[in-house]
Amino acid sequence: MNAERLKSPTGTSIAGPLLITPRVFGDERGFFFESWNQRMFAAALEADGQAAPDFVQDNHSRSSQGVLRGLHYQLPPHPQAKLVRCVHGEIFDVAVDLRCDSATFGQWVGARLSAANHQQLWVPVGFAHGFLTLSEQAEVLYKTTDFWSRDCERAIRWNDPQLAIAWPSLAGVAASQAPLLSDKDAAAPALAGLSDADLPDWPVQP
Secondary structure, three states, X not given: OXXXXXXXXXXXXXXXXXEEEOOOEEEOOEEEOOOOOHHHHHHHHHHOOOOOOOOOEEEEEEEEOOEEEXXXXXXXXXXXXXXXXXXXXXXXXXXXXXXXXXXXXXXXXXXXXXXXXXXXXXXXXXXXXXXXXXXOEEEEEEEEOOOOOOOOEEEOOOOOOOOOXXXXXXXXXXXXXXXXXXXXXXXXXXXXXXXXXXXXXXXXXX
């Protein structure tokens, strides 16, 4: 597997998130790859200056085209890191840096994850996460390092102008048309509207 840092739209490398590309073995019968290898994943994180996590839960979501989920994160004592992949269809996956002491605070990285490219996005603690469904349907699997907590869950508005996330346009959908959101995500505050309690002192790795 290969692990690489992603860059923000300004060309800045953001420490933390990693795009994981597995080694795929394919022939006329189909393909095979290791979607999860604890030893290799730990080595990739340690090479990037990160500690290997312990995952406690796997989640599986199905979304129609135009559905946007996010931007979500959890506060201590139940912060979540995620390892995200798309096993059917295609999504645009985003991680936003919420580490107040980070030089890239408020910046984001994004990647197209699909059943075709088999890539995964590692979203560490201290980042908000969200994705937009690009295909007619998409199924997303992601591993988490802590359980969901209603009291700790927070969200940031998907179209916050301060973040200026360049969500891809959808075929046949007007650029002015909003994505399909949950009531909770539609009511999420902008980054500037978060309180100090909503932005704890997340650790910043080199």
